[in-house]
Amino acid sequence: MEQGDFDGITELWLDDGATEISCVHPGWPVLTGRGEVLRSYALIMANTDYIQFFLTDVEISLSGDVAVVTCTENILSGGPAEDGAALGPLVGQLVVATNVFRRTSEGWRIWSHHGSPVIPEDGAGEDGETAD
Numbered sequence: 796m797e798q799g800d801f802d803g804i805t806e807l808w809l810d811d812g813a814t815e816i817s818c819v820h821p822g823w824p825v826l827t828g829r830g831e832v833l834r835s836y837a838l839i840m841a842n843t844d845y846i847q848f849f850l851t852d853v854e855i856s857l858s859g860d861v862a863v864v865t866c867t868e869n870i871l872s873g874g875p876a877e878d879g880a881a882l883g884p885l886v887g888q889l890v891v892a893t894n895v896f897r898r899t900s901e902g903w904r905i906w907s908h909h910g911s912p913v914i915p916e917d918g919a920g921e922d923g924e925t926a927d
Contacts, residue, residue, distance in 0.1 A: 796840070797847055804836050809897055809904040816905070821890050821912040845873040845885070860898040861906075868892050868910065889913035 796804060809816050810829060818832040819825050820839070826832050849869040856863045868890040895907040 862896040
């Protein structure tokens with residue numbers, strides 16, 4: 796994703812002809828099927844000039860030929876430049892992700908990805924008042 800390699804992204808996803816894949820990007824509905832999932836990545840990559848991931852809190856659970864990987868994706872990204880600038884404004888966000896992988900004869904492939912945005916804590920309660 797960081798190199799903008801759509802073919803590389805395509806190879807990461809499970810493609811056994813029988814198992815439906817799914818993906819939830821932060822704020823998006825559930826995408827089901829290879830066509831929808833890969834189109835979403837093509838759309839994101841076409842509208843993102845720069846993206847970098849720093850993964851933290853990585854946890855792996857393995858059961859036979861299935862692995863579940865959870866992590867926090869610390870993402871720095873920038874969209875298209877405006878007014879002749881070299882790069883659009885950079886934006887940082889935190890996403891918690893769950894990725895389900897399945898082992899195939901070609902190696903591990905993503906079966907499902909779910910990313911949810913992390914809402915920053917500002918110290919305010921539900922009524923907007925800060926704790927003493």
